[in-house]
Amino acid sequence: MHFPTTCPTCAREVPAEFADSLIHELTCPSCGARYVVYVRKQKFEVLFDLGTRALLEGYAREAVASFAAAQERFFEFYVKAFALERAAGREGDFEEALAALDGTWRHVASQSERQLGMFALAYLLREGRAPDFLTPGALGSDFRNRVIHRGVLPRREEVEAYAARVFALIDRLLTALGPGAAQVELAQERAFAAHLAGLPEGVVAVFEEHPGMFRARRFAGPGGGETAPKATVGPSTPPLNDAQAFAWALAERGAWRGPLKRR
Numbered sequence: 515m516h517f518p519t520t521c522p523t524c525a526r527e528v529p530a531e532f533a534d535s536l537i538h539e540l541t542c543p544s545c546g547a548r549y550v551v552y553v554r555k556q557k558f559e560v561l562f563d564l565g566t567r568a569l570l571e572g573y574a575r576e577a578v579a580s581f582a583a584a585q586e587r588f589f590e591f592y593v594k595a596f597a598l599e600r601a602a603g604r605e606g607d608f609e610e611a612l613a614a615l616d617g618t619w620r621h622v623a624s625q626s627e628r629q630l631g632m633f634a635l636a637y638l639l640r641e642g643r644a645p646d647f648l649t650p651g652a653l654g655s656d657f658r659n660r661v662i663h664r665g666v667l668p669r670r671e672e673v674e675a676y677a678a679r680v681f682a683l684i685d686r687l688l689t690a691l692g693p694g695a696a697q698v699e700l701a702q703e704r705a706f707a708a709h710l711a712g713l714p715e716g717v718v719a720v721f722e723e724h725p726g727m728f729r730a731r732r733f734a735g736p737g738g739g740e741t742a743p744k745a746t747v748g749p750s751t752p753p754l755n756d757a758q759a760f761a762w763a764l765a766e767r768g769a770w771r772g773p774l775k776r777r
């Protein structure tokens with residue numbers, strides 16, 4: 515997926531492809547300037563936006579894979595947030611906590627069922643209750659498997675319903691995490707800072723906020739609006755049922771012509 519960047523030297527628009535690290539090293543084809551764009555966004559947000567874009571452009575089947583991946587990456591995000599949040603309350607170094615987390619995640623990285631188990635425990639320990647929403651029905655596992663593993667061609671309405679469920683789950687858990695999510699954002703900032711420190715002379719660093727669907731919702735609440743671009747801040751916080759919440763977020767996205775605009 516591409517997004518437009520602006521050359522800091524000559525202001526030409528230069529397309530960049532989303533990198534897994536969200537660090538994008540670019541050279542302007544007009545003036546030859548080198549610059550790096552750091553995108554402050556989480557992987558699950560990128561994947562969900564990718565799914566939304568695929569859905570809006572008529573690629574329903576492709577959208578399912580992105581929504582499913584967004585859900586899985588969100589579980590990872592939650593576990594990370596929980597672990598770093600706990601570490602932040604204790605003596606010790608943030609880097610050490612991050613390394614311990616990475617060492618632990620390695621045991622589950624290649625199997626999503628293990629990751630789900632890890633998430634379930636993190637939720638129990640953080641919230642003090644069972645993650646009763648983790649049913650195959652709520653997760654849409656059956657639908658996802660039919661589409662991804664058995665090649666079933668889904669109808670757009672089915673994909674919208676699936677997306678709405680994934681959206682509602684992530685939205686609800688993000689709300690529950692509250693400021694806990696900031697720990698993972700801090701980890702990303704540190705990764706960016708480490709990369710920035712190694713940049714050669716003359717390479718310009720550009721930091722960008724890409725307001726995806728969740729970011730818009732997160733910053734739309736009371737007191738959180740100052741860091742979000744105006745176009746994405748809703749007039750009120752409208753949580754309705756899953757489908758309505760997703761439709762609202764979609765409409766917000768439709769009104770926004772930022773970095774994810776169709777090229």
Ligand SMILES: [Zn+2]
Nearest residue numbers: 521524542545
């Ligand atoms: Zn340029």
